[in-house]
Structure formats: C-alpha cells, structure tokens
Amino acid sequence: MNQSKANFLNRLRVSQQMIESTESETEKKSAINNASGKEVLTRLLENNRAILIETDYKELAQNINTQIKQLQPVQYIVSEHPRLKELLGNELTESNQCKLADTWREAKQQLFEDIELSICFADSALCEQGALLLKADKNQPRNLSLIPETSFIVVEASNIFPDLQQCVQSAHFDTRNLPSNMVLISGPSKTADIQ
Numbered sequence: 122m123n124q125s126k127a128n129f130l131n132r133l134r135v136s137q138q139m140i141e142s143t144e145s146e147t148e149k150k151s152a153i154n155n156a157s158g159k160e161v162l163t164r165l166l167e168n169n170r171a172i173l174i175e176t177d178y179k180e181l182a183q184n185i186n187t188q189i190k191q192l193q194p195v196q197y198i199v200s201e202h203p204r205l206k207e208l209l210g211n212e213l214t215e216s217n218q219c220k221l222a223d224t225w226r227e228a229k230q231q232l233f234e235d236i237e238l239s240i241c242f243a244d245s246a247l248c249e250q251g252a253l254l255l256k257a258d259k260n261q262p263r264n265l266s267l268i269p270e271t272s273f274i275v276v277e278a279s280n281i282f283p284d285l286q287q288c289v290q291s292a293h294f295d296t297r298n299l300p301s302n303m304v305l306i307s308g309p310s311k312t313a314d315i316q
Contacts, residue, residue: 158248158283165251169308182212185240185273189214192271197238201260205242205275213240221265232268239269243276243306245293249284252307256300263304274306 163173176184189197196219199209219236222228232239241261243253253274257263266272282288289296 159278159281162246162248162251162281165248166253166308169251171308178208181275182209185209186212186214188273189217189238192238194237194271196235197240198232198236198265198269199240200242200265202242203260204277205240205261208242208275209240221262228262229264232264236269238271238273239265240273240275241266243274244280245288246276246281247283247285247288247305248281250305250307252305254285254288255304255306257302257304258300263302266304266306272306 166173174184174188194217196217198219198221199205199213201221219231222231241255244256245254246252247254253276255261255263255266255274266274280293282291282293288294
C-alpha cells in the first residue's frame with residue numbers, strides 16, 4: 122500500500138475516533154442502534170431531499186425506465202460502472218440516452234449543458250452519515266453524479282454499512298486498489314459548490 126493511501130486510511134480512523142468522542146454523535150449512534158441501519162440511512166437521505174425507491178434486481182431497469190418516463194429528460198447518461206452494466210443489461214430506454222464524450226473538456230461541457238439526468242452506481246451506503254459512497258474512475262467520473270440536475274444512484278443492499286469505518290474495514294472495501302478520489306453524497310448540492 123503506498124504512503125498516500127496509508128495516510129488516507131489513518132485520517133479516516135482518526136476522524137472516526139474524533140466523531141465517536143462527541144456527545145451528539147454518541148446520541149446519533151444510540152439512535153442508530155435502536156433503529157435498523159437501513160431505516161436511519163433512509164431517514165437521513167430523505168431529510169436531504171433524496172427520493173428512495175427500493176426494488177429487486179429483476180425490476181431495477183423497469184423502475185428506472187418508469188422514473189425516466191416521468192422526468193422526461195432531453196438527454197440522460199448511464200455510468201459505465203461494470204456492476205451497474207451487469208445489473209441493468211440493455212433494458213433501459215435508449216431513445217434519449219447518450220454516451221459521455223471522450224475528452225474531459227467535451228464531457229464537462231456536455232454534463233453542464235446537455236445532460237439532465239445521470240444514472241450511477243454507489244459502491245457503498247453509510248447509515249451513520251446518511252451518505253452514498255461512489256468510487257470515481259474512468260467508467261464513472263466523479264462529476265457524473267454531481268453536475269446533472271438529477272442523479273439516480275443504485276446501491277445494493279449488501280453494500281450498506283453502519284458507518285465509514287466499518288465500510289473501510291470490510292472485505293468489500295479494497296484498500297489496495299483505491300481510486301484517485303471518492304464521492305460521498307448525502308443530498309443535493311448547490312451549483313456554487315461545484316463550479
């Protein structure tokens with residue numbers, strides 16, 4: 122493991138220890154223990170104006186297609202994340218689906234000007250933080266989930282963790298292969314935060 126990754130993991134551990142020592146966080150942990158993690162995650166995300174739709178693998182593409190028809194975006198884009206591609210197959214409405222441009226300059230312009238909706242994959246969900254963790258890479262650039270007005274984020278129930286520390290310590294989280302950045306999404310962002 123290179124030094125920057127080790128430093129990142131160490132900062133996560135220190136941050137978690139600092140969080141655990143505060144009284145309000147202790148109360149939050151108590152609330153999490155009294156309710157299921159999924160309920161806490163749902164409540165926190167909904168408090169941040171997220172709309173959650175629980176579905177199974179068989180109905181995932183159908184449910185996304187229903188949402189696309191309701192929103193009627195002029196153009197939308199789907200992440201090339203391998204697991205998302207596996208889950209969705211070729212079942213999404215293709216009439217207004219587009220691919221991300223090859224160069225970053227063109228892709229940035231496309232995301233800001235043309236794309237109204239993105240569909241991305243969250244590698245994990247964190248109950249205590251009420252957040253979704255997306256690992257950014259060439260298949261799913263970080264701006265794909267941040268710039269379009271609306272984003273659908275798919276997360277598998279098996280990838281829901283009580284908190285960031287347990288997520289990082291799980292076998293699911295490969296510390297040997299960390300991306301250059303990760304995105305934690307807990308709700309909508311102001312445009313000013315991005316530009």
